[in-house]
Amino acid sequence: MSGPHFERVALIGIGLINSSLACVLRRDKTAGEIVACARRQETLDTATKLGLSDRTTLDPAAAVAGADLVVLGTPLSTYGGIAEVIAGALKPGAIVTDVGSVKQAVIRDVRPHMPAGVHFVAGHPVAGTEHSGPASGFAELFRDRWCILTPLPDTDQGALGKVTALWQSAGMKVLTMDAEHHDLVLAITSHLPHLIAYTIVGTATDLEDALKSEVIKFSAGGFRDFTRIAASDPVMWRDVFLNNREAVLEMLQRFSEDLTALQRAIRWGEGQKLEDLFTRTRAIRRSIIEAKQA
Amino acid sequence: MSGPHFERVALIGIGLINSSLACVLRRDKTAGEIVACARRQETLDTATKLGLSDRTTLDPAAAVAGADLVVLGTPLSTYGGIAEVIAGALKPGAIVTDVGSVKQAVIRDVRPHMPAGVHFVAGHPVAGTEHSGPASGFAELFRDRWCILTPLPDTDQGALGKVTALWQSAGMKVLTMDAEHHDLVLAITSHLPHLIAYTIVGTATDLEDALKSEVIKFSAGGFRDFTRIAASDPVMWRDVFLNNREAVLEMLQRFSEDLTALQRAIRWGEGQKLEDLFTRTRAIRRSIIEAKQA
Numbered sequence: 001m002s003g004p005h006f007e008r009v010a011l012i013g014i015g016l017i018n019s020s021l022a023c024v025l026r027r028d029k030t031a032g033e034i035v036a037c038a039r040r041q042e043t044l045d046t047a048t049k050l051g052l053s054d055r056t057t058l059d060p061a062a063a064v065a066g067a068d069l070v071v072l073g074t075p076l077s078t079y080g081g082i083a084e085v086i087a088g089a090l091k092p093g094a095i096v097t098d099v100g101s102v103k104q105a106v107i108r109d110v111r112p113h114m115p116a117g118v119h120f121v122a123g124h125p126v127a128g129t130e131h132s133g134p135a136s137g138f139a140e141l142f143r144d145r146w147c148i149l150t151p152l153p154d155t156d157q158g159a160l161g162k163v164t165a166l167w168q169s170a171g172m173k174v175l176t177m178d179a180e181h182h183d184l185v186l187a188i189t190s191h192l193p194h195l196i197a198y199t200i201v202g203t204a205t206d207l208e209d210a211l212k213s214e215v216i217k218f219s220a221g222g223f224r225d226f227t228r229i230a231a232s233d234p235v236m237w238r239d240v241f242l243n244n245r246e247a248v249l250e251m252l253q254r255f256s257e258d259l260t261a262l263q264r265a266i267r268w269g270e271g272q273k274l275e276d277l278f279t280r281t282r283a284i285r286r287s288i289i290e291a292k293q294a
Numbered sequence: 295m296s297g298p299h300f301e302r303v304a305l306i307g308i309g310l311i312n313s314s315l316a317c318v319l320r321r322d323k324t325a326g327e328i329v330a331c332a333r334r335q336e337t338l339d340t341a342t343k344l345g346l347s348d349r350t351t352l353d354p355a356a357a358v359a360g361a362d363l364v365v366l367g368t369p370l371s372t373y374g375g376i377a378e379v380i381a382g383a384l385k386p387g388a389i390v391t392d393v394g395s396v397k398q399a400v401i402r403d404v405r406p407h408m409p410a411g412v413h414f415v416a417g418h419p420v421a422g423t424e425h426s427g428p429a430s431g432f433a434e435l436f437r438d439r440w441c442i443l444t445p446l447p448d449t450d451q452g453a454l455g456k457v458t459a460l461w462q463s464a465g466m467k468v469l470t471m472d473a474e475h476h477d478l479v480l481a482i483t484s485h486l487p488h489l490i491a492y493t494i495v496g497t498a499t500d501l502e503d504a505l506k507s508e509v510i511k512f513s514a515g516g517f518r519d520f521t522r523i524a525a526s527d528p529v530m531w532r533d534v535f536l537n538n539r540e541a542v543l544e545m546l547q548r549f550s551e552d553l554t555a556l557q558r559a560i561r562w563g564e565g566q567k568l569e570d571l572f573t574r575t576r577a578i579r580r581s582i583i584e585a586k587q588a
Contacts, residue, residue, distance in 0.1 A: 258497045278526075
């Protein structure tokens with residue numbers, strides 16, 4: 001199939017997602033030129049060495065000049081500042097999109113800075129690993145995963161179509177939904193699991209030293225799956241929690257209530273209650289396997 | 295290397311662990327005869343079909359008659375009853391061991407029934423998958439994992455040596471520790487992670503139907519790792535929590551306090567606190583990778 005084409009793509013931030021996207025752009029020859037921008041020269045040097053970009057710059061405004069597609073892929077807390085800095089350099093007709101894990105905050109921070117004639121499409125390719133940085137990228141990261149776009153009523157349909165085609169070319173299934181709904185769904189499927197994993201690994205970190213070394217030794221019993229998740233990028237995740245506060249706290253509240261109920265069942269030896277829950281949760285796993293997301 | 299040898303091995307229960315052990319025994323020709331015992335004929339038929347046993351029986355006493363090694367691999371709540379039933383049929387000099395995830399309760403339930411001249415060695419091969427039943431077993435399950443034996447001061451050293459050699463032949467690194475200490479270490483490395491995973495998957499199960507189908511769709515963001523753990527055998531895990539109550543509740547208490555602190559940090563926008571924790575947890579992951587348990 002004939003995919004999308006862009007003369008110049010500016011990747012603002014070249015971490016796991018944008019470097020994986022660069023691999024896709026290279027593979028499919030989707031971009032005439034790729035410009036990578038990062039905060040540190042070292043990161044850009046790695047991107048250059050890996051052939052992820054044709055040109056690099058530390059200046060976001062220089063990166064987006066003349067680009068027909070700009071992809072924001074930095075921690076969420078930087079979006080507002082970057083949007084402000086690039087606003088004056090954006091080419092009329094340029095498409096600006098992003099890969100952030102929260103969407104209401106992105107729309108709040110980026111949209112007010114976008115000049116007339118520039119098309120902003122907020123997006124979230126739901127894919128990842130616990131690794132970060134430009135060297136962790138690979139084109140197959142997106143294969144068969146979902147990409148959620150959260151257009152607004154006034155979003156340009158042509159721009160939406162091009163961003164859709166971009167992620168489809170990466171192998172993703174693309175759908176659109178309301179930004180508020182996105183933030184709620186991701187709070188339970190992604191943000192809360194990360195918060196829980198960070199917490200339990202933190203609890204283990206605080207154990208007495210003798211016990212801690214044994215936790216590492218015997219991690220195969222379940223704990224190590226949490227440590228993988230809890231090895232994710234600290235700054236990215238700090239920003240996710242700060243920018244999706246309400247939805248995360250709402251889901252956390254539900255989780256805490258359920259955990260307290262389970263705690264009580266253990267304390268009072270209510271075996272049937274435990275077995276019932278543990279049986280119900282098996283069904284969700286089966287659904288995920290059937291949905292080919294396992 | 296020349297491994298251990300047993301004339302007749304009785305496997306009481308033929309789930310994931312005992313069927314995997316049967317694969318090892320078959321591979322290494324460690325057992326002259328393997329007798330499998332289960333509660334349901336259907337399970338035994340599967341074991342026979344898979345060649346896991348030479349003989350099957352629904353009667354634990356018949357299974358252990360003449361056996362020089364008996365391996366208990368049923369849910370913890372059944373141990374006391376089984377120990378009582380098999381006591382009279384055990385051959386003098388026989389070794390009885392187990393694979394249960396809790397050790398103080400096993401010693402409490404099994405030991406009083408063991409006749410003089412029968413050697414009981416409580417053990418726990420720390421390995422597993424989310425699958426259960428005889429068809430889920432495979433010899434490689436144990437490779438490079440730890441096996442913890444919790445002998446008592448009066449445990450027969452010869453029997454301890456043979457059980458050690460058995461698990462070493464399965465590829466495990468074997469060590470001994472105090473049963474109480476085992477239960478505490480496993481509470482944090484295995485029992486609490488399972489409890490948390492069951493809880494969060496349960497929380498998602500209780501969501502409104504529309505939201506629930508989306509949780510399945512977008513599970514790749516972190517949630518699906520929890521569903522894998524929460525697909526583990528419900529009865530086995532019910533019994534783990536009921537039989538390691540104190541240690542699990544102690545670790546759960548620590549976890550809850552840490553989670554509340556994190557919740558507060560999110561509510562009050564304390565970014566530095568979040569970033570600090572998320573950075574510390576990365577170090578544990580590195581230690582696990584270095585310890586080759588990832």
